[in-house]
Amino acid sequence: MRFLPLLIAGAALAAPAAALAHPHIFAEARLEVVAGEDGTIEELRNVWRFDEMFSASVVMDFDKNSNAELDPDELAEVGKTVLDSLEEFSYYTTITEDGRTVKVRKPDVINVDYKDGQLLMFFAVKPDEVMPLKGKLTFGVYDPTMYASMDFPSDGDLVTVGDKFAACKSAVVRPDPDEVLSENQSSLTDAFFNDPTGTDMSKLFATRLEVTC
Template identity: 25%
Template sequence: MTSISRALGRWLLGSQLAVVCAAIALWTMPAAAHPHVWVTVETTVLYEGGAITGLEHKWAFDDMYTAMAIQGLDANGDGIYSREELQELAQVNIDGLKEFDYFTVAKLGKAEIKVKPPVDYYLDYKDSVLSLHFTLPFEQPVLADAADFNFAVFDESFFIAFDFGADDPVKLSAGAPEGCHASIGIPENELAELQKLNESFGGQLTAGDQNAGMGLGYAKTVTLGCKKS
């Protein structure tokens, strides 16, 4: 396993012994260009006062990770995993996400948008799925009708596979200009750039970190479009 993947494993493990045991098993496997954890993403673009102020994420983990992560967390044995019982694990995840820039890259054109530490974060467990909710505020708001605002959620090592959900996964909050909408995909002008980055990572990190850069080729970019009046 690559050094990046080991760090990602530490983030995902939290304090759960069962997950630690599973990770030890993974560490014995040869590194390969495939994910070990799957996350379904839903994001709301936040608007306030005529500007985009941040992103509100919901990450739903796959059933295998969910089953391992929740072991031992039902403190009162009632079969319900309350937000309070999941609070410690949520804090561990949020603290660990900082090392990976929250797997989120937001840009205005090619300029990266800096974010503040997450707020309003918590875990919930519903229908056998564990989900992490958190909001990433921007350091500086972006004009609501900016034509070149975009963001992506991905892990470049491809240890974690992020993908947007099938049913309306990107929403715009109240305050969005009329006629604005989100599109998910890899724009033509970015696809070649992502492929070059992927090849570049593969060439520079062949033996030690052979997975690094793989996730770039699978990243889906969200772009916002607004009709001009």
């Protein structure tokens, strides 16, 4: 089954439900949470580096002139496809403010590059509302369908940027799967693991940056 024409998001909807129990696409991620001079969250800067197998499949699908490379226009087409297909998934970006989910705006563009056999994506998203540096804020990147694994190799890949964060405390949280299962046993049912549309419960397993101001 070919998933690449739909690039990640559509893949989760097209795949058999049983196949979604574990990820099929792997990416290393970096997230920079930027505060503006006005003391609010300005934007979240994302960098994603995908595994070689997925990257090679993208080349196969978008290399229109068959030169075994992705030319600038082909890279732009990949970015446009992802820009459209991941909108309903909030670009895998999750933000909460004192436990309340904050939506993100559609980015202007998703920049794409292909280096050393791996596909890279660079883009920034903004909160859909004003977010002052106040209370408990969380930021993360995860695929709610669990089809793609978004991994932060080190805690230094989740960072805050801006002088206004000086008055806040931040910490990277990497949930222990066994603890999550134990603490949420009544909620995590077979339907959760086999739901091809994804559920919000998967964020319990996701690495996140917690900021308290």
